[in-house]
Amino acid sequence: MSGYRLAEDVSLQGRNTFRVPAKAAMMADVARAEALVELFDFAMLRDGPVLVLGEGSNLLFAGDFPGVAICLTMAGIRIVADDGDSAVVRAEAGMNWNDLVAWTLARGLCGLENLAMIPGTVGAAPIQNIGAYGVEVGEFVEAVEAFQRDTGQVKRLARADCELGYRDSRFKRETDRWVVTALELRLPRRRALRLDYAGVREELAAIGAGESPRPSQVAEAISRLRTRKLPNPALLGNAGSFFKNPLVPAATAAALKAEHPALPVYPAGGDEAKLSAAWLIEACGWKGHRDGDAGIAAQHALVLVNHGNATGPQLLDLARRVAASVRERFGIALEPEPRIIGARFDPDAG
Numbered sequence: 001m002s003g004y005r006l007a008e009d010v011s012l013q014g015r016n017t018f019r020v021p022a023k024a025a026m027m028a029d030v031a032r033a034e035a036l037v038e039l040f041d042f043a044m045l046r047d048g049p050v051l052v053l054g055e056g057s058n059l060l061f062a063g064d065f066p067g068v069a070i071c072l073t074m075a076g077i078r079i080v081a082d083d084g085d086s087a088v089v090r091a092e093a094g095m096n097w098n099d100l101v102a103w104t105l106a107r108g109l110c111g112l113e114n115l116a117m118i119p120g121t122v123g124a125a126p127i128q129n130i131g132a133y134g135v136e137v138g139e140f141v142e143a144v145e146a147f148q149r150d151t152g153q154v155k156r157l158a159r160a161d162c163e164l165g166y167r168d169s170r171f172k173r174e175t176d177r178w179v180v181t182a183l184e185l186r187l188p189r190r191r192a193l194r195l196d197y198a199g200v201r202e203e204l205a206a207i208g209a210g211e212s213p214r215p216s217q218v219a220e221a222i223s224r225l226r227t228r229k230l231p232n233p234a235l236l237g238n239a240g241s242f243f244k245n246p247l248v249p250a251a252t253a254a255a256l257k258a259e260h261p262a263l264p265v266y267p268a269g270g271d272e273a274k275l276s277a278a279w280l281i282e283a284c285g286w287k288g289h290r291d292g293d294a295g296i297a298a299q300h301a302l303v304l305v306n307h308g309n310a311t312g313p314q315l316l317d318l319a320r321r322v323a324a325s326v327r328e329r330f331g332i333a334l335e336p337e338p339r340i341i342g343a344r345f346d347p348d349a350g
């Protein structure tokens with residue numbers, strides 16, 4: 001069984017950043033993408049539920065997982081094409097995302113600086129189409145390599161075939177079909193930096209970046225902002241932003257803005273606008289709220305936190321109540337960013 005290891009009845013508490021207790025019926029640690037072909041010959045993997053785990057930074061376990069949890073440990077990285085103006089970087093799924101950001105910046109490639117300090121692995125990036133401070137990884141995706149369970153083959157999907165959207169992708173919608181094994185990004189050597197997100201220019205000034213900051217300085221500023229605004233999962237269990245910023249018709253956003261002038265509203269293309277979920281939640285009084293060990297971060301209203309011994313169901317119950325209150329006051333439905341295992345997210349169930 002070269003390239004992977006199997007174990008039964010495995011605790012997942014140390015494999016999710018909420019640090020809630022949960023177990024998987026079986027765990028497979030995979031060191032080579034090719035090993036997935038042999039691994040999925042097992043009937044339990046071929047026919048049963050499968051969960052691909054990176055660093056567990058985008059999951060909430062509301063119950064045990066009855067199938068097989070797969071942890072991809074391969075973490076190679078290299079430049080596979082270079083035309084002088086840009087280069088294609090291939091990184092394997094098990095690599096830490098922030099390590100990839102640092103690697104590319106160190107080689108004079110830009111684009112990922114606004115995505116510094118996002119927790120998780122490279123494999124999770126295209127699934128969630130991660131984004132922050134006005135940038136999404138989908139802008140740079142050249143291709144995604146993924147194991148296709150129904151054919152037993154490793155395939156290379158071009159960007160157009162990945163169906164990337166706001167915190168969404170084909171891989172997220174077809175979780176039982178694909179296992180992302182590597183990501184290819186086309187990154188430029190020169191690019192207009194995106195600095196207009198709240199707080200970025202101020203942070204750049206604080207570090208003395210001057211009028212023409214380098215991409216590495218933008219990454220430093222973003223890292224400082226994230227460290228200050230978001231609790232460290234190593235110290236306080238969390239999965240980062242728990243709710244997506246709602247996309248609504250522009251007319252709905254305009255009406256809410258007229259009624260609540262302080263509400264941040266961002267253009268989203270076409271006839272849509274994006275609202276600040278954090279503002280809506282804070283306006284409902286949830287920032288810093290705590291029920292036992294389940295709470296909302298004092299630093300940021302978007303972040304659910306585990307103060308020590310909260311369970312997944314307790315955190316889910318709190319998230320449902322938050323969403324229900326926002327819907328009742330503003331008429332806006334909130335959707336979770338993390339994948340919820342073992343339960344459905346339904347504010348009416350809270």
